[in-house]
Amino acid sequence: MVFPEPLARLIRNLARLPGLGEKSATRLALYLLRRPPEEVFELAESLKEMREKVRLCEKCFNFSSGPRCDICQDPERNPRLVCVVEDPAALASVEASGVFRGLYHVLHGLLSPRDGIGPKEIRVSDLLERVRREKIEEVLLALSPTVAGEATASYIAEILKDYPVKVTRLACGVPMGMEIKYADRITMKRALEARQPL
């Protein structure tokens, strides 16, 4: 063994991260070893704190450090308007447009029967539950115009058909096949403002 065990252990752990192979993990570990101890302890502590404290909001399933996320707790937002997104990255993209003032519902995935992802694997029944309980007036589907996004949008529109709720979707500003999280601010703003009934 070239490296002492504590260093070898760090390299093994880093090498498991996406995009890092054995070589870049070694380079990163050696870099960290040269940094001042406080800086490395701060990094280690932030990893620990992130894993211990970040969880899903009990209402919208966005990331949160408490039972409810900041957005759900914001009294300035319209609780009758709920924007459905695939994941927290897509939520961040809608939020960055600065025009949406409702709440969110994060599905944590899109329907994809080919990959074995059915309605039970994503948070759709929780959405139905919210529509029943929270007097939601409009569900805005901000799902990527991809095959999985379209399939998920149709499925949600179908299950909400019998509820007194308006279902809308983003206008076609977001190019077909593009994932919502990559949409720029202006595109997202236009798509939100020109949303259409489904």
Ligand SMILES: [Zn+2]
């Ligand atoms: Zn929330």
